[in-house]
Amino acid sequence: MNLDQTTRWRSLSGKVCTVIVALFFVAVMDGLIAILRHPVNLLLLLPGGSEEISGLLREEVKDFSLLQVQGGSDRVRLVFLESRKGFWLGGDMWRGKVSVDVGAEPGDYPLIVREAGGAPGKPLSVHVVRVLPDADALRKQSKSMLLKYGNVSPWFAVMVLLPLILLGFLTNYLLAHRREQLLARTGQGEIYHIVRVDEGQQVIFGMGSKHGLQPGMTVTIVDVAQAPVFTGEVEKVLEKDAMITVPLDCPVRTGYLVRVGGLFLESAGAESVVP
Incomplete structure (x- = not known):
């Protein structure tokens, strides 16, 4: 390439890279905002789906019969898996798995965890399982604008755009170096x-x-x-x-x-x- 061609390609590459970087930050912000806007105790599941959840304990529990689950149904169940220390604060926590049968009706199913035989009062944790009829309904419940209106996960967009950004930066560097050589000549x-x-x-x-x-x-x-x-x-x-x-x-x-x-x-x- 001669000097004029290199200059034009560098200019075009810089503009394309700027657009890709802007889209990258839009996707990151959309994903982070969706996480912050989504209630931490709300689970969105389809019939036949499952998801692990956790909650706080007042003290370490080795026998899960000491915990009681209220709410749910015979088609929306919570099964305790283990008790452990929290990663950040080190408090006692339980970890469990919520399963939804394929025949579960759409709707909200509260899951309230209490100490068995304890005095009525504040529960240990409260989660709401929202069963949705299909994937389209699940997408419309998303707080992500990209996923809700474009059917594209913001984190998938981030994974696609990041290599393109690196490729764009490398291309700009090589074109700039080539142009510098041509100018010096x-x-x-x-x-x-x-x-x-x-x-x-x-x-x-x-x-x-x-x-x-x-x-x-x-x-x-x-x-x-x-x-x-x-x-x-x-x-x-x-x-x-x-x-x-x-x-x-x-x-x-x-x-x-x-x-x-x-x-x-x-x-x-x-x-x-x-x-």
């Missing part, structure tokens, strides 16, 4: 940083001693229309970068090009400038 470097100081604006661009540039050489800054903006001498030169100071009122911007006049030679894979 023609004695040009792109301005990528501008610092305002008392003496003016310090313009830093991507061309240095590796490309034959030396302090004191005359360079010209051109805008996107290739019109000259400023002509002056290079003040500081590093291996791949250089700096020139322009007046404060000079309309220079990042993305403009700095050009060196003269004859350009190539040897041993490196470019050099002969003024």
